[in-house]
Amino acid sequence: MSLIELFIIAVGLSMDAFAVSICKGLSMQRMSWKNAVIVGLYFGGFQAGMPLFGYILGSQFKEAITSIDHWIAFILLGIIGFNMIRESLNKEEECVDCSVAPGNMILLAIATSIDALAVGVTFAFLQVRIVPAVSFIGSTTFVLSIIGVKVGNVFGTRYKSKAEFAGGLILVIMGVKILLDHTLGI
Template sequence: MSFAALIILAAALGTDAFSLCVGIGLAGVTRRQMLIISVTVLVFHIFMPLAGWFAGEFAGSKLGRAASVIGALLLVYLGARMIWATMRGGRDTEIKTVNFTTWGLVLLGTSVSMDALSVGFTLGARQVNLLLTAGTIGIVAGAMTASGLILGRFVGSWVGGRAQLLGGAILVGIGAKLIF
């Protein structure tokens, strides 16, 4: 696999994280949260191809669907909560950032990197430098995550108070798409 093909593959794998993080950024994130989320996605995008390479396809397909559904439900929940807070008015709309627990970060990282697990199965059958490939996928996905968060945060500050409503709608939409 050429390095150009690897970069294209990595960018394709990072698009889920980018689009999801635009929605999260719209809801509001601090710089610290941006760093934590970006590093989480980077690590998962390195780990998942390696895990896929070492795991069997049967186990990966069973885990992949369950993790995708759980991650999608988390996104729907977060998005619905943001929409509810915006529509309700009151003190919840004054919260300008989304808070992720450790478990939430694990589910986020898992849900956006499940396609990288599948790629790992394929990489196991090909003659590739697995560490270079997984590292490149992780770095590109981490950069795309940070870009999505920055874009969402910028647009959120520009749009104003309705950014949380838009971000919630994006998260619900992405979560619903992942379920179906």
């Protein structure tokens, strides 16, 4: 997997965390860089840890399903991407409170990184170098989460659904690319 493809996946995965970070920033009376870094650490850490966990799980089954791994990657990324797109089109705004308490942040970090677990499974099938990949994903999410808090504090919810839609679309496109690479040799 090329660095550009990994960057695209990292940005796509981080869009849920970015959207929640915007809500965090929206709910803050005053922008707090300390709280923004805490948000970034939680989201970045879980976005790095979940694909690692998925990779370990996927590696256990790799031998048994190598012949259909590209279909699994396509289906998983497609489901995740379409779900993100569907959620972005939902008109109900569901912003979270401004608390950065550990219990609150752990639940949000898990919720925004479940898709990264599935991507980690696909990484096992694609023979991705996992440590650099998860480090890159975590770092990207960390930075975008801090930016999201600032954007939310300044602009409100204007960009939340657009970010989630873009993230979903990116994951669907990557799933199609993986399928085409393996079936057509493109």
